[in-house]
Amino acid sequence: MDAPESLEALQARHRKEQRDLVARLTQKKKSATKKTRKGINDECDRLEQELKERQAQELATLTGENLEESPGNEGEPEEQDDGRVNGLKEAVEGLSISSPERDGTAHPAAQANGPKKKPNRTKARLARRAAEQEALATQAADEAANLPDLREQERARMKEYLGKHGLQEKEIRADGHCLYSAVADQMEMTGLDVKPRILPKINVEDGVPAYKIVRHAAAGFIEQNPDDFVPFMEEPLEQYLKKIRETGEWGGHMELIALAKTYGVQINVLHGDGRVDKIEPEGANSGEGPEEIWLGYYKHNFGLGEHYNSLRKTP
Numbered sequence: 445m446d447a448p449e450s451l452e453a454l455q456a457r458h459r460k461e462q463r464d465l466v467a468r469l470t471q472k473k474k475s476a477t478k479k480t481r482k483g484i485n486d487e488c489d490r491l492e493q494e495l496k497e498r499q500a501q502e503l504a505t506l507t508g509e510n511l512e513e514s515p516g517n518e519g520e521p522e523e524q525d526d527g528r529v530n531g532l533k534e535a536v537e538g539l540s541i542s543s544p545e546r547d548g549t550a551h552p553a554a555q556a557n558g559p560k561k562k563p564n565r566t567k568a569r570l571a572r573r574a575a576e577q578e579a580l581a582t583q584a585a586d587e588a589a590n591l592p593d594l595r596e597q598e599r600a601r602m603k604e605y606l607g608k609h610g611l612q613e614k615e616i617r618a619d620g621h622c623l624y625s626a627v628a629d630q631m632e633m634t635g636l637d638v639k640p641r642i643l644p645k646i647n648v649e650d651g652v653p654a655y656k657i658v659r660h661a662a663a664g665f666i667e668q669n670p671d672d673f674v675p676f677m678e679e680p681l682e683q684y685l686k687k688i689r690e691t692g693e694w695g696g697h698m699e700l701i702a703l704a705k706t707y708g709v710q711i712n713v714l715h716g717d718g719r720v721d722k723i724e725p726e727g728a729n730s731g732e733g734p735e736e737i738w739l740g741y742y743k744h745n746f747g748l749g750e751h752y753n754s755l756r757k758t759p
Contacts, residue, residue: 454506458499465495594744598716602740605718606755611738614754620692621655622752623739624662627703627711628654629754630737636709658703662695663688665702673698694750697723710736714755716743 449457469488476484606613614629616622631638631654638657663685666673670681676698677684687693704711704723710733713721721741725734738755 449506451503451506454502458502461495461499465491598742598744601716601718602714602742605714605716606740608718609714609720609738609755610758611714611740611755612758613740614756616751616753618751620694621659623695623699624655624658626739626752626754627707627737628658630739630756631658631707631709633754633756634709634735634737636707636735636737659688659695661706662699662702665706666698669702673702695752708734710734712736712738713752714738714740716741 469491472484472488473481602613614626616625616629628638638654638661666688667681667685674681688695688699700711700713700723703709704725708725710725711723713723715721738757740753740755742751742753
């Protein structure tokens with residue numbers, strides 16, 4: 445005959461039965477459909493109640509208690525020297541079986557045996573990338589704060605050299621036409637005619653803006669002397685000329701050469717480091733020297749990049 449089960453062994457078996465039942469109920473409810481959910485919930489309630497009643501009866505039998513006369517969860521049992529009644533009361537009160545769907549808290553065994561929620565790798569990767577970008581932005585801002593202010597340095601140096609040459613700055617709008625607008629302003633200030641020797645292919649009497657006439661003057665000279673300019677172009681001549689005449693494409697050194705020659709003037713370009721580029725017209729060495737016009741070249745001072753201003757003589 446088997447030895448009677450001790451209270452500790454009985455409680456351990458009851459806990460295992462509770463864990464097993466929780467796992468079974470969890471699986472049943474997960475597999476339920478909309479149509480079968482009510483029936484499965486009722487079955488789960490029945491199984492929970494049956495287990496609770498059976499385990500309570502087994503505890504009562506072991507301790508010699510009558511559950512009908514002295515329910516474990518209504519009145520307080522009389523004290524006994526061996527302490528078994530207190531153990532029965534605590535064990536019966538612990539028979540409540542919670543379902544994770546019912547109270548939102550899974551039994552420890554169900555948590556251990558059930559599927560674990562996987563970490564969201566996409567969110568983690570995006571968060572890590574955002575943190576890296578923020579760190580790079582902070583580093584770039586710190587580096588920029590420690591860099592010298594090139595704009596202010598260039599403006600300070602230019603102001604110094606303007607004083608040495610007796611010039612003052614006439615600011616030209618930074619719109620892509622600055623070189624041509626600055627030349628037009630210089631021609632007007634020196635009393636020279638903005639009409640070039642090679643007449644542009646537009647009617648200059650129809651209220652055309654001065655910078656537009658200067659653009660056509662540069663394009664006309666390049667078109668008449670292609671051998672002097674085509675080797676330095678990165679695109680076909682016609683396409684290059686169209687950009688000069690019809691767009692806001694910036695002008696550069698080739699256009700300055702064309703304008704110096706077609707207008708017969710010497711164009712002096714003052715840089716922020718004090719250097720002066722002198723672009724002379726054809727036949728500059730014969731007879732009296734050519735008229736001079738002055739432009740200021742800025743590399744850092746304007747948002748669009750390279751820029752030209754008109755430099756007028758100080759009164």
